[in-house]
Amino acid sequence: xxxxxxxxxxxxxxxxxxxxxxxxxxxxxxxxxxxxxxxxxxxxxxxxxxxxxxxxxxxxxxxxxxxxxxxxxxxxxxxxxxxxxxxxxxxxxxxxxxxxxxxxxxxxxxxxxxxxxxxxxxxxxxxxxxxxxxxxxxxxxxxxxxxxxxxxxxxxxxxxxxxxxxxxxxxxxxxxxxxxxxxxx
Amino acid sequence: xxxxxxxxxxxxxxxxxxxxxxxxxxxxxxxxxxxxxxxxxxxxxxxxxxxxxxxxxxxxxxxxxxxxxxxxxxxxxxxxxxxxxxxxxxxxxxxxxxxxxxxxxxxxxxxxxxxxxxxxxxxxxxxxxxxxxxxxxxxxxxxxxxxxxxxxxxxxxxxxxxxxxxxxxxxxxxxxxxxxxxxxxxxxxxxxxxxxxxxxxxxxxxxxxxxxxxxxxxxxxxxxxxxxxxxxxxxxxxxxxxxxxxxxxxxxxxxxxxxxxxxxxxxxxxxxxxxxxxxxxxxxxxxxxxxxxxxxxxxxxxxxxxxxxxxxxxxxxxx
Numbered sequence: 001x002x003x004x005x006x007x008x009x010x011x012x013x014x015x016x017x018x019x020x021x022x023x024x025x026x027x028x029x030x031x032x033x034x035x036x037x038x039x040x041x042x043x044x045x046x047x048x049x050x051x052x053x054x055x056x057x058x059x060x061x062x063x064x065x066x067x068x069x070x071x072x073x074x075x076x077x078x079x080x081x082x083x084x085x086x087x088x089x090x091x092x093x094x095x096x097x098x099x100x101x102x103x104x105x106x107x108x109x110x111x112x113x114x115x116x117x118x119x120x121x122x123x124x125x126x127x128x129x130x131x132x133x134x135x136x137x138x139x140x141x142x143x144x145x146x147x148x149x150x151x152x153x154x155x156x157x158x159x160x161x162x163x164x165x166x167x168x169x170x171x172x173x174x175x176x177x178x179x180x181x182x183x184x185x
Numbered sequence: 186x187x188x189x190x191x192x193x194x195x196x197x198x199x200x201x202x203x204x205x206x207x208x209x210x211x212x213x214x215x216x217x218x219x220x221x222x223x224x225x226x227x228x229x230x231x232x233x234x235x236x237x238x239x240x241x242x243x244x245x246x247x248x249x250x251x252x253x254x255x256x257x258x259x260x261x262x263x264x265x266x267x268x269x270x271x272x273x274x275x276x277x278x279x280x281x282x283x284x285x286x287x288x289x290x291x292x293x294x295x296x297x298x299x300x301x302x303x304x305x306x307x308x309x310x311x312x313x314x315x316x317x318x319x320x321x322x323x324x325x326x327x328x329x330x331x332x333x334x335x336x337x338x339x340x341x342x343x344x345x346x347x348x349x350x351x352x353x354x355x356x357x358x359x360x361x362x363x364x365x366x367x368x369x370x371x372x373x374x375x376x377x378x379x380x381x382x383x384x385x386x387x388x389x390x391x392x393x394x395x396x397x398x399x400x401x402x403x404x405x406x407x408x409x410x411x412x413x414x415x416x417x418x419x420x421x422x423x424x425x426x427x428x429x430x431x432x433x434x435x436x437x438x439x440x441x442x443x444x445x446x447x448x449x450x451x452x453x454x455x456x457x458x459x460x461x462x463x464x465x466x467x468x469x470x471x472x473x474x475x476x477x478x479x480x481x482x483x484x485x486x487x488x489x490x491x492x493x494x495x496x497x498x499x500x501x502x503x504x
Contacts, residue, residue: 005212005216022235022238024238024239024242026242026243039456049239049242049243050239051235051238051239053231053235056231058231058232058235059232059235060232060235060236060239062236062239062240062243064246064248066248066249066251071499072272072497072499073268073269073272073497073499074272074457074497074499077251077252078456080251080252081251081252081386082423082424085386087385087386088386090248093236095232095233095235095236096232097232118232160423162455162456163456166456182238182242
């Protein structure tokens with residue numbers, strides 16, 4: 001009697017884990033924008049990795065800060081060396097979940113407005129964020145997009161007074177991931 | 186009414202019942218604990234697990250070292266840095282007159298020489314350069330190739346290595362009737378291997394073995410000059426670095442008029458410009474000049490104040 005309970009619990013745990021459907025991308029994009037009358041900064045990173053667990057709405061994102069590519073090499077250098085200090089803090093990481101995960105039907109085509117919340121780590125500083133995003137499902141393929149501002153101050157990225165006019169404190173992030181089903185190698 | 190449990194306990198005959206209750210309680214607690222343990226990793230730590238999977242999937246990446254030096258020159262000599270594809274570096278290099286030239290020349294400020302440079306990245310690994318300088322009214326063209334890039338992560342490479350080659354043409358009027366005025370007499374070549382390592386975000390060092398060949402030299406001079414350069418920086422605060430550079434040349438020993446080139450200064454970067462401010466005993470700003478023909482002597486104040494301005498332009502279409 002006891003044994004049966006235990007076995008049921010253990011097996012259900014294992015089954016639950018192995019059937020947990022994970023979606024992965026290694027080529028997601030994040031674009032960053034800062035526009036002031038003095039200077040426009042744009043960069044693209046298309047080496048962003050992410051996993052979305054459609055069983056429970058968990059989502060993680062990771063990328064190397066150095067993967068952001070700028071049109072001007074000098075700006076890229078400033079970005080890495082002076083602001084993001086990417087040698088010291090090589091990665092940008094997000095760990096979180098879709099908080100209204102129940103409202104997404106992953107089996108049905110359509111666009112779903114969702115709220116993503118979790119911890120964003122940039123420049124060695126972690127902040128809790130809660131932002132709007134859209135989950136798009138088409139032919140069983142899942143993609144996700146979001147746009148939101150990140151405050152430099154909140155991540156202890158200091159802009160010298162001389163450049164305050166050239167760089168906005170709120171940097172716009174445009175995020176787009178196209179997931180594929182993950183299968184263990 | 187007496188509550189059921191108490192009634193049961195009070196009943197001395199049916200003690201088995203009590204045992205059953207205890208059993209069930211223990212069993213359910215046990216199962217609850219087990220449930221929690223099995224569910225725990227999938228619930229609370231699930232995001233970390235996903236992170237681990239992501240780490241395994243992405244694997245280690247090659248992390249190339251960037252910004253070993255602030256600009257394409259350490260001071261006089263080339264650094265390991267070069268323009269990326271479709272980036273143009275416009276440099277204006279100045280050397281004022283000798284510091285020991287006295288008040289009449291305002292300690293050298295009246296006698297500036299200048300050198301204009303254009304360096305352009307054809308690809309990320311090949312840069313082409315054109316220069317015109319006051320010293321011997323020289324035009325020169327150069328190529329710089331990246332061979333190795335310092336990296337860590339998936340591929341570990343301790344140093345960066347580049348090859349630099351320069352051909353310069355002296356365009357002074359030839360007044361000496363003994364010298365035949367042919368093109369080949371005006372030409373000199375410089376070959377350099379640039380080996381650099383960025384030790385950390387503050388300290389970078391570079392060693393530059395150099396070979397210089399001048400087609401025409403004074404009778405007491407060798408055509409070929411071998412030299413070894415050492416240069417470095419110490420970036421003591423954000424945007425400002427202390428720099429130094431020294432070239433030991435094969436033609437300076439046993440020669441009273443030629444000296445090894447030694448320069449010390451600062452790199453200051455602003456948003457779009459790099460300023461290099463320094464003192465050096467070399468007036469020429471091309472390799473064959475400052476390595477093989479440096480005439481200033483630090484010991485008696487034969488040094489020049491110099492500054493370079495570098496402005497980088499991004500050409501080509503935005504991606």
